[in-house]
Amino acid sequence: MASDRGKPKKRGATNGEFSLALKAEEKVRSTWYILDTDGRLVGVDKFDFSKCQNLKKFADYEIRKVRAYAKAPEHIRLMKRLNLVDYEPGSDAGNMRFYPNGRLIKSLLEKYVTDRVVGYGGMEVETPIMYDYQHPAFKDYLNRFPNRHYTVKSDNREFFLRFAACFGQFLIMHDMGMSYKQLPLKLYELSRYSFRREQGGELVGIKRMRAFTMPDMHTVCTDLKQAEAEFYSQFDLCVSVMDGIGIKMDEYETAIRFTEEFWERDKGFITHIVTDRLKKPALIEMWSFRYAYFDPKFEFNVIDSADKATSLSTVQVDHENSERYKVTYVDEDGKRRNSIILHCSPSGAIERVIYALLELAAIKINSGETASFPLWLASTQVRLLSVSDKHVGRCMELANGLVEIGIRADVDDTNETLDKKVRNAELEWVPYVAVIGDKEASTGELSVRRRDGKSQEKLSIERLIEEVTGKTAGMPKERSSLPMMLSKRPIFPG
Numbered sequence: 001m002a003s004d005r006g007k008p009k010k011r012g013a014t015n016g017e018f019s020l021a022l023k024a025e026e027k028v029r030s031t032w033y034i035l036d037t038d039g040r041l042v043g044v045d046k047f048d049f050s051k052c053q054n055l056k057k058f059a060d061y062e063i064r065k066v067r068a069y070a071k072a073p074e075h076i077r078l079m080k081r082l083n084l085v086d087y088e089p090g091s092d093a094g095n096m097r098f099y100p101n102g103r104l105i106k107s108l109l110e111k112y113v114t115d116r117v118v119g120y121g122g123m124e125v126e127t128p129i130m131y132d133y134q135h136p137a138f139k140d141y142l143n144r145f146p147n148r149h150y151t152v153k154s155d156n157r158e159f160f161l162r163f164a165a166c167f168g169q170f171l172i173m174h175d176m177g178m179s180y181k182q183l184p185l186k187l188y189e190l191s192r193y194s195f196r197r198e199q200g201g202e203l204v205g206i207k208r209m210r211a212f213t214m215p216d217m218h219t220v221c222t223d224l225k226q227a228e229a230e231f232y233s234q235f236d237l238c239v240s241v242m243d244g245i246g247i248k249m250d251e252y253e254t255a256i257r258f259t260e261e262f263w264e265r266d267k268g269f270i271t272h273i274v275t276d277r278l279k280k281p282a283l284i285e286m287w288s289f290r291y292a293y294f295d296p297k298f299e300f301n302v303i304d305s306a307d308k309a310t311s312l313s314t315v316q317v318d319h320e321n322s323e324r325y326k327v328t329y330v331d332e333d334g335k336r337r338n339s340i341i342l343h344c345s346p347s348g349a350i351e352r353v354i355y356a357l358l359e360l361a362a363i364k365i366n367s368g369e370t371a372s373f374p375l376w377l378a379s380t381q382v383r384l385l386s387v388s389d390k391h392v393g394r395c396m397e398l399a400n401g402l403v404e405i406g407i408r409a410d411v412d413d414t415n416e417t418l419d420k421k422v423r424n425a426e427l428e429w430v431p432y433v434a435v436i437g438d439k440e441a442s443t444g445e446l447s448v449r450r451r452d453g454k455s456q457e458k459l460s461i462e463r464l465i466e467e468v469t470g471k472t473a474g475m476p477k478e479r480s481s482l483p484m485m486l487s488k489r490p491i492f493p494g
Helices: 020-027 053-064 074-081 100-120 138-142 166-175 224-245 260-278 321-325 350-366 389-404 418-427 438-443 461-471
Strands: 002-004 029-035 041-043 085-087 096-098 130-132 151-154 157-161 185-195 211-221 253-259 282-287 294-303 309-318 328-330 336-338 340-345 382-386 409-412 432-436 445-450 456-460
Touching: 029 053, 029 260, 053 253, 053 282, 053 294, 053 309, 074 085, 074 350, 096 100, 100 185, 100 211, 100 224, 100 350, 138 166, 138 321, 166 185, 166 211, 166 321, 166 340, 211 224, 211 350, 224 260, 224 294, 224 309, 224 340, 253 260, 260 282, 260 294, 294 350, 309 350, 321 340, 382 389, 382 418, 389 409, 389 432, 389 438, 389 461, 409 418, 418 432, 432 438, 432 461, 438 445, 445 461, 456 461
Parallel strands: 253 282, 382 409, 382 432
Antiparallel strands: 002 029, 029 041, 029 282, 085 096, 130 157, 151 157, 185 211, 211 340, 253 294, 294 309, 309 340, 328 336, 432 445, 445 456
């Protein structure tokens, strides 16, 4: 199925310039296919979607390009009700405020992705958030993107706020000495924040923002052969990272985008991703020519409760920026060579990950299922409910012990009835709720209710600890900054 991408509108171009990328995008033609698990390329209009309903939704979304929501997506209601994130009327649109629970979840995700990338071999750096428009490497690069930049003036000079970590990492790479023996070489930054002046109508909760946190890794490779091997490896990394976050392969769809020239030259490279790694059909966008710096690229896309898609993990093969930034290495003969660079975000923007988790939870809720965060991300992992005031002391003693070993615990010491306390814990998606009354105080066992199956049983504190720590082994731990006693907590807007 062929389609014109649609003439893009001029989007806040800087100094009256219109992005070369947008000019090229006006001319490029996309043809859409499904690549099936047998390696066959099938036109979208001929593919049987009967067993791939989410893939059909994704294909429709990408081809028809109907981006507007008829009503607010479900994650906005949930992010407010769970006291995670909200709009900040005192800032520019698309810049959000994160409350303690939201900041906690965001921090845990940041730590998790960073740990995974560093374990993979990414060397962590930190680079500035603003760059000089007049720097010789930037003018051409900026024209490869839609002009959606924030600008800052200082000392009669004009700067732009970064929209990715590419700028700083490429400049470091330019200044580094690299040998072929050290490649592939990876630099990584958790860019808090990157900035893009997206159009007002595109800003939707935490799905698309103007200030966002992006885990950004760039890999220097000797040539296309090494880049393709690394591409496969980073594809596997993305799958693993998504799985650890709690987003399984059957909950996202894959888009692979490349030029007709790349397909004719190396179609086996693309089919291997689907047949041997993804093992389920993928949406293919084939371009008539390369209009941007990358060819090929892939993304994992979550389909939300309104049947709209958002990209998370991605890897791109960059054919331009080695030459533009003079990112070179010394080969076996002592000669300096241009490299190939891969761009990788193994999770996508951290805020989008939270959006995806909330939207997938909303789909479960709408299907009558119980929604929750993965246990390691739950802002409260264990809540202790006191039957009466005389049991608050014991609850606090146990909660303090849990916190000391890395389990986030709190105590509902409010004057609500026990049923209301249980209900409030359910509304907050607390995974484990333990009741302490006279009986529990005398026997030393807790009456524990699990959210995942709403099962309830008597457990010793040791058994509860074993279960929680077993299920969160290897994942980041962080203490909640909220008061342990619910009666001491303020009421955040929601």
